[in-house]
Amino acid sequence: MLGKTSPKTITLLLRLNPNTPEAMVVNYCRDRTISSANQMLQRAINAFYLPQACLEVRKPSLEVRHLALAAIHELQAQIRLIQSSCLPETLNLSSPTDCNRSNTSKSLIRSEVESSVSTSVARAKFSLETMMSEQDWSCC
Numbered sequence: 704m705l706g707k708t709s710p711k712t713i714t715l716l717l718r719l720n721p722n723t724p725e726a727m728v729v730n731y732c733r734d735r736t737i738s739s740a741n742q743m744l745q746r747a748i749n750a751f752y753l754p755q756a757c758l759e760v761r762k763p764s765l766e767v768r769h770l771a772l773a774a775i776h777e778l779q780a781q782i783r784l785i786q787s788s789c790l791p792e793t794l795n796l797s798s799p800t801d802c803n804r805s806n807t808s809k810s811l812i813r814s815e816v817e818s819s820v821s822t823s824v825a826r827a828k829f830s831l832e833t834m835m836s837e838q839d840w841s842c843c
Contacts, residue, residue, distance in 0.1 A: 750777035 719726040732740040754771040
């Protein structure tokens with residue numbers, strides 16, 4: 704349940720069956736310090752939903768673009784973390800017969816995205832951190 708408790712505070716209450724993947728994630732976050740757990744949840748929510756939320760409330764397109772690039776950067780970093788910790792054997796996939804064509808087009812797309820991200824991430828990071836710091840993430 705997402706409820707507004709005051710003009711400056713939004714509280715998020717989750718009711719989860721303890722045997723669900725969602726409960727496992729909340730417990731994983733809860734095992735960290737409160738500030739770390741709040742930051743983890745905040746970063747995940749923002750990376751996944753902030754650009755769309757900004758579009759919905761009609762934020763300026765340049766701001767949405769910067770936030771979208773920051774979200775892509777955050778999600779790519781999480782993908783790399785998951786890949787290196789859970790699927791390390793996929794880090795150096797380079798079988799010419801299996802995935803040469805796929806790797807070429809993925810490399811082109813990746814280099815375009817990384818180029819865009821690297822030029823805009825500093826500005827977007829400031830905007831994202833400013834918006835994140837204005838919220839109260841004491842739900843955990």
